[in-house]
Amino acid sequence: MTLRPGEVVLIRIDYHQTPGGKVRPAIVLLDADDDDFVAAPITSRSRTSDYDVPIVQWREAGLNSPSTMRIHKLTVLAKSEMARRIGALVQEDRATLASALRMAFFLE
Secondary structure, three states, X not given: OOOOOOEEEEEXXXXXXEEEEXXXXXXXXXXXXXXXEEXXXXXXXXOOOOOEEEEOOOOOOOOOOOEEEEHHHOEEEEHHHEEEEEEEOOHHHHHHHHHHHHHHHOOO
């Protein structure tokens, strides 16, 4: 299975504080066509970091509530832990994400 950048997926994440883990949304950033992918977590909690990017059209992305991508919390996730695909960012939100990633990771 190949994931596309901008897809929103639900992933099972184990937390040491929560037995059995939780299912959380994440935005796919890179899939190199192997067993895992690079993603940014999505939260519905308000954040104030310069690296938190609001999803303006969150309903269109398949989310249940206003949400934010946390691009400073990038992670590698196993495809085997993916529960399902729920949607994708619209072009406007993809452009905002791309701009934020360029600003965050531009090396001079």
